[in-house]
Amino acid sequence: MFTGLIDLPWWGYVLVTLGITHITIAAVTIFLHRHQAHRALDLHPIVSHFFRFWLWLTTGMITKAWTAIHRKHHAKCETEEDPHSPQVLGLRKVLLEGAELYRAEAKNKETLEKYGHGTPDDWLERQVYTGSSRTGIVLQLVLNVLLFGPIGLTIWAVQMIWIPLFAAGVINGIGHYWGYRSYESPDAATNVLPWGIIIGGEELHNNHHAFPSSAKLSSKSWEFDIGWMYICILQSMGLAKVRKVAPVPVIDPAKHTADIETVRAIITNRFHVLAHYAKDVIMPVLGDELHKADESCRGLFKRARRALVREESLMDEEAKTRLEAALRRSQKLKTVYEQRQRLQQIWARSSASQDALLHQLQEWCKQAEATGIKVLQDFARTLRCYSLQPTTA
Numbered sequence: 508m509f510t511g512l513i514d515l516p517w518w519g520y521v522l523v524t525l526g527i528t529h530i531t532i533a534a535v536t537i538f539l540h541r542h543q544a545h546r547a548l549d550l551h552p553i554v555s556h557f558f559r560f561w562l563w564l565t566t567g568m569i570t571k572a573w574t575a576i577h578r579k580h581h582a583k584c585e586t587e588e589d590p591h592s593p594q595v596l597g598l599r600k601v602l603l604e605g606a607e608l609y610r611a612e613a614k615n616k617e618t619l620e621k622y623g624h625g626t627p628d629d630w631l632e633r634q635v636y637t638g639s640s641r642t643g644i645v646l647q648l649v650l651n652v653l654l655f656g657p658i659g660l661t662i663w664a665v666q667m668i669w670i671p672l673f674a675a676g677v678i679n680g681i682g683h684y685w686g687y688r689s690y691e692s693p694d695a696a697t698n699v700l701p702w703g704i705i706i707g708g709e710e711l712h713n714n715h716h717a718f719p720s721s722a723k724l725s726s727k728s729w730e731f732d733i734g735w736m737y738i739c740i741l742q743s744m745g746l747a748k749v750r751k752v753a754p755v756p757v758i759d760p761a762k763h764t765a766d767i768e769t770v771r772a773i774i775t776n777r778f779h780v781l782a783h784y785a786k787d788v789i790m791p792v793l794g795d796e797l798h799k800a801d802e803s804c805r806g807l808f809k810r811a812r813r814a815l816v817r818e819e820s821l822m823d824e825e826a827k828t829r830l831e832a833a834l835r836r837s838q839k840l841k842t843v844y845e846q847r848q849r850l851q852q853i854w855a856r857s858s859a860s861q862d863a864l865l866h867q868l869q870e871w872c873k874q875a876e877a878t879g880i881k882v883l884q885d886f887a888r889t890l891r892c893y894s895l896q897p898t899t900a
Contacts, residue, residue, distance in 0.1 A: 510656040511652070511653065511654050511655040511656030511658070511659060512653060512654050513654050513655055515655070520655065520658055520661075520662065523655075523662065524662045524665050524666075527565070527662070527666060528665065528666060528669040529707075530561060530565075531561065531562070531565045531566060531666065531669060531670060532669070532670075532673070532674070532705075532706055532707040532709075533707050533734065533737055534558040534561050534562050534565075535562070535568075535573075535670065535674055535707065535709075536706070536707035536708055536709055536734040537550075537558065537707070537734055537737060537738060537741075538550065538554075538555065538558035538559070538562070539558075539562070539568070539570065539573050539574065539577075540577065540709070541722050541734070541738070542555070543570060543573075543574045543625075543626055544573075544574045544577045544578055545719055545720050546625075546720070546750065547720050547721055547722035547749070547750055547751050547752075548722045548738060548747055548748060548749045548750055549747065549748045549750060550741070550746070550747050551741075551745070551746040551747065553746070554741060554746045554747065559627065559631075559632070559636055560636075563635070563636045563640065563643035564643040564644075564646060564647050565643070565644075565647055565666055566643075566644070566666075566670050567640045567641055567643055567644045568640075568670070569613070569636065569637050569640055570626045570627055570632070570636070570637075571619060571623040571626040571627075571628075571637070572609075572612075572613040572619060572623070573609075574622070574623055574625075574626050575618050575619045575621070575622035575623035575626075576590050576609060576612050576613065576618065576622070578622040578623075579612070579618050579621075579622045580592075580679075581716075581719055582622070584693075584694040584696075584716070585683070585694050585695055590608055590609070590612040590618075591605060591608045591609070591612075591675070591679040591680075592683060592695075593679070593680050593681075593683050593684045593695075594683060594684070594695050596608075598680050598681070598684045601675075601676065601679050601680035601683075602676045602677070602680035602681065603676065605671055605674075605675025605676040605679050605680060606670075606671035606675050606676075608675070608679075609675055644667070647663060647666070648660075648663045651663045673705065673706050674706065674709065677699065677706065678699070678706060678709045678710075678712055681697075681699055682696060682697060682699050682709070682710075682712035683695045683696055683697065683712070684697070685697060685699070686698050686699045686700075686712070686713070687701075687713070688713045689713055689714060689717070689726055689727060689782060690713060690714065690716075690717035690726075690778035690779075690781070690782055691778065691781050691782070691785075691816065691817065691818040692713065692716045692717045692778065692818070693818055693820055693821075694716055694821075695821055696712045696713045696715070696716035696717075697712060697713050698710065698711050698712060698713045698714060698730075699711075699712060701727070701729060701730045701731070702730070702731045703724060703725065703730070703731060703732045703733055703734065704731070704733050707733055707734040708724045708725070708732035708733055708734035708735060709724070709734075711724040711725055711726070711730060711732060714726045714730070714753070717753070717778045718752075718753035718754070718778070720751050721751060721752045721753040722735065722738055722749045722750065722751060722752055723735045723738075723749075723752045723753065726753060754775050754776050754779070754896065755776075755779075755896065756772070756776045756779045756780075756783075756893060757772065757893070757894045757895065757896050758889065758892045758893065758894070759892050759893075759894045760892060762891060762892045762894065763891060763892075764891060765865065765868050765869055765872060765890070765891045766865065767861050767862075767865055768894055768895055769865075769868065769890075769891060769892075769893050769894070770853075770861060770864045770865050770868055771861075771895055772893040772894050772895045773853070773854070773868065773890065773893050774853075774854045774857055774864075775895065776893065777851075777854045780850070780890070780893075781816075781847070781850075781851070783886070783889075784847055784850065784886060785815075785816040787882060787885070787886055788843050788846075788847075788880075788882050788883050788886050789815050789816055789840075789843055789844070789847065790816075791882045792839055792840055792843050792880065792882060792883075793808060793812060793815060793840065795839070796808055796837050796839060796840055797809070800836075804836050804837075807829070807832055807833050807836060808833055808836075808837070808840075810829050810833075811829045811830050811832070811833035811834075813826070814826045814827070814829055814830040814833075815830065815833070815840070815844060819848075830844075839880060842878050842880065842883075843878075843880065843882075843883055846871070846874065846875055846878070846883060849871055849874070850871060852867075853867050853868055853871065868890075871887075872887040872888075872890060872891060875887035876888075
């Protein structure tokens with residue numbers, strides 16, 4: 508019986524399968540996602556072409572289609588036009604039929620033309636990678652059988668379901684339905700796990716939606732993005748160049764007055780600002796109110812905990828009702844929550860003149876300090892210290 512050119516123990520076939528699928532995941536997250544869709548980094552032509560060839564060989568995905576669909580997802584996130592939102596279509600459909608949703612949207616010529624600009628359009632792309640997109644998959648099947656014998660069919664089958672299951676299903680489905688949120692972005696994106704290894708860092712999906720043009724998806728010190736590790740290795744070898752990463756707040760203790768730079772820094776770091784406001788203002792006030800409340804109010808405040816820091820557009824009617832009931836019982840909570848809403852309005856009006864935005868920020872700080880709530884007063888003082896990151900020559 509033909510056993511293939513390479514004979515391995517059972518665990519050897521497992522390692523080969525994991526290695527092949529991991530390279531595919533790396534190609535998706537580094538080349539398709541961070542390089543093509545978001546232009547967060549530049550890749551050396553050799554690396555870029557290797558990823559194009561590998562994706563043709565192992566998935567048959569077309570660069571322009573994948574890029575266009577993902578860009579449309581960001582532009583129309585959680586709306587009827589989102590190609591794969593579980594908030595609209597349901598988790599089960601996106602999780603189990605993610606590949607079908609991708610194929611359906613890939614046939615939409617309007618999507619490809621509007622969102623697929625800037626993707627490769629050379630002879631190889633037109634005639635081979637796009638023109639014969641299924642040939643690579645067949646070639647991979649033949650190679651697997653030649654190299655590993657009948658077990659090569661199993662390895663090939665795993666390869667075929669890996670991207671539809673983990674990328675199309677888990678990230679597009681679970682990544683907009685379940686997990687933790689470090690940033691209150693205006694969509695339902697979540698971080699599925701804090702260690703982005705299995706799906707190349709894409710597990711940190713909330714971080715990505717907060718800072719979509721960042722080449723690095725990890726944000727907290729305890730988060731790990733293996734895709735970013737690979738990018739750093741490529742950059743050290745001169746094979747990649749990072750163009751942008753998520754901003755990091757710069758606090759200048761010497762500043763005591765808000766200026767135009769403060770406004771720019773706050774708008775740039777708005778998701779960081781909201782996260783700090785939740786941690787340093789809302790949660791301490793909620794803790795104080797829980798400590799003072801009787802048993803009936805304590806339960807009410809606990810049930811409203813998530814809604815107090817949640818993006819308002821993502822709350823359902825039940826959450827809004829719980830929030831309103833809690834705010835009616837506590838003037839202090841109502842004050843800090845309303846101040847949070849007013850703070851968000853500053854960057855919501857970012858089309859206004861810088862002088863107008865500065866005036867709004869200064870007024871916000873005065874109102875915050877006038878409340879007499881210490882944690883809010885401290886936050887307002889810190890807000891004045893925000894500065895932009897220094898640029899390097």
